Amino acid sequence: MVSSKLDKKLTSHLFRRAGFGTTEDEIDNLADKSYEDLVDDLLSPEKQPEIAEDILRRYHLELNFPDTHSGWQSYWIYRMINTARPLEEKMALFWHHIFATSIGKSEHTPSAVAQINTFRRNGLSNMKQILLDLAKDPAILFWLDNCENHKGEPNENWGRELLELFSMGVGNYTEDDIKEASRAFTGWTFVQPLPLDPYARYDSEFLYVDDDHDHGEKTFLGETGNWNGHDIIEIVARQPATAKFISRHLYNFFVADEPQVPAWNIVPPNNPKAIKNMVKIYMDTDGSIKEILRFLFNSDFFKKSKFKKIKSPVELVTGVIKINGKHRFPGADFGTLSTTVANMGQAVLTPPTVEGWHTGKEWIDAGTLNERVNFSVDSFGGKEISTVDFEGRESLSDGQSSTAGGVKSIVDKIRNENKVEPADLLNRCLELLGYIEITDQTRKELISELNKDGPLSFSTDSDSSASEDRIIKILQAIVSTIEFQFG
């Protein structure tokens, strides 16, 4: 163990929330940094290299033939695990939760992929920019039928969701505001892309058709003018209701579970003071997401929020894989990444509705708990498989020291540090799985299970082998607990 300025427990928490988890080795490599440095680094993703896409495309030819989307779902999960810019990827996921667009309707993968790229690029910028980019995004224009929103024949789908789900929330506008906003977005459409099959592998582009735009006067949120779409965004982005709505979303996503979104105009925030402070920063900085997050990650309420959130399926899966060391290279099992999160109820790129996923406790039901536990247990299920993966990755890492985890490295640490007594073994495993906190009841049960066979021993080959099996067994038991569902 390396001495460090960093509180490892808190660092682990920061990387779970602002990224997709981390390993003890990775934390040890940051020993010369302060917590505030880490927050600054996370908020400046541009200082880190981009992920090497060429390897992905060489090994996964399906990504060159984008008429199937499952490869691109796996691609995204792979990026989350391997990116050097975790917050960039986490923000893309955050906006995907809110601006929930499903590929299921368009079946046009390149446009869906382009939308997520937009969220990567602008995810930490300001609300006006983010909404404006969204309003020009072909994937969402099709998803919410704005291509059918014509002068004299308005289609209100986009106009309604812009206000209800993407900016202000229910109760802060009228049905007339929806109608007027919809009129302002007439003519905002996209270039019909060429068929994907056989060769046209390009995303669509935004298209403004002035002839199809309703140039008449509109009154929106009490302001009257010949508004066009960008005027509506301008007005929406400076509303305190928008500041509050987005702050609440950020709190819900990064800090602790809030009630479900449809209740927000009725149920107050769990931490009104935190939201108030976030709203103030929003209003002072023209809606800078980066500045709100800088405040959030450095706040006491964030630091005290360890294990206060149910992990989303994506967070659970990426967090486990960060630790078990798999998927550091886009191998043959790359495709399982998309199905694994889908089975737990979070198929990325295909949210169930424009409302996105219901989060928090609602991630868990008998079916999804079954999937979560089975995946986690299987992920620590065989040291042989993980050893191959671990060593295979090392040989591909171009001589850089590997900082990834791997079941083998956990077993090695426990052996080298001689954590053979049940209580020591359990504590060390909890640390290596992310400084997990467990209840006294769970601790009692796990210790009593370990006590059945007494301390570990590595004195002979057969003892070592039996001890390794027991370490795996206790890792599997920890990742199947109630506590492990929280992040």
Next chain:
Amino acid sequence: MILTNGSNQNTLVVVQLTGGNDFMNTVVPYADGLYKDFRPVVGIPNERVLPIDDYLGFNSDVRPIKDLYDLGQAAIIQGVGYPNSSRSHFRSMDIWHTCEPDIVATEGWLGKTVRILDPSTDNPLTAVSFGRGLPRALTAQEVMVTSVGDLDTYGLMSGIEAKEQRTQALDLFKRVYTPAIGSGMVQDYLGRTGVDVIRGAELLKKAPQMYKSTVEYGDNPIASSLRDVARVHLAGLGTRVFYTQHGGYDTHANEVPTHPKLLTDLSTAVGDFFQDLKDHNADQNVALLVFTEFGRRVKDNNSGTDHGAGGGAFVIGPRVNGGLFAEYPSLDPSEHDNGDLKHTYDFRGLYSTLLERWMGIDPTEIVGGTYEQLELFK
């Protein structure tokens, strides 16, 4: 409260059409000139209507349901909705799920029903939902609903191959998930869910093993779901409420090519389902409700239809008193609710009927009041 005459073992199967099914294009007022006027693009031409009477007819895509209607086994509940209909999918679905139009409630009508049917959660399979994610209709405190993604691989620790090791892992899991006092509401919920996953999986394992059928279901999500309902129902595991969802009904655009496939898949699956149960002599205690969160706007938008208000529902089964119930909303613009069909019948009356006359329980508390019931059962 279970009513004295409620000692039955009737089963309710709920099929949720997600997105807002276009009821006007499902049960079509084909003889109404206004229908043709309002729907120049998405309107169903007369040659694709199977008449019920001289005003209404089934869209021919729902022929299998029409066949059940002709046998007197399908009830059409027309104009179903609620006052001040919400045009938001999520809010409207929430209202249908919770029977609470004014507040955002966390407990669903079927969750409360299960709590009455099985107050001490003796059977984790009293309610079974197929598909990923539990709908709010089925959530309630102290209620366990089994939610099954894949019936054929359902079960905990199934990746641990050595049997003894798996048994040990399951045993430890059970102990760790046993709810402890004062651990917190969410933790407690997780604990109970975990224990019930084990109990439910042990029971559900039997269903695929026991099932034999000559009915060949279609290869689409609603067909698979209703086949799963049939498999579990036929295993006799005591399930009283089944829930499944069929998505894609939000036909703002391109309604003409997309809506017919949805209706065909749905109605064929319903027909196959009842045939399957009938072949096994297990259809008499089953009623199936098909509902959606709202109907769609009367006037089409040149490609599809926007969110509307009043819609329609079906209740189907051999003991259902088939026919038309409530009134078809008027298409006359003076009768519209903001361009939408005004509801003629409150969905809470429909729920009340199902709860009291089919499930044998007092609906008053569940639906939040007394609503007009229908003569839905023979």
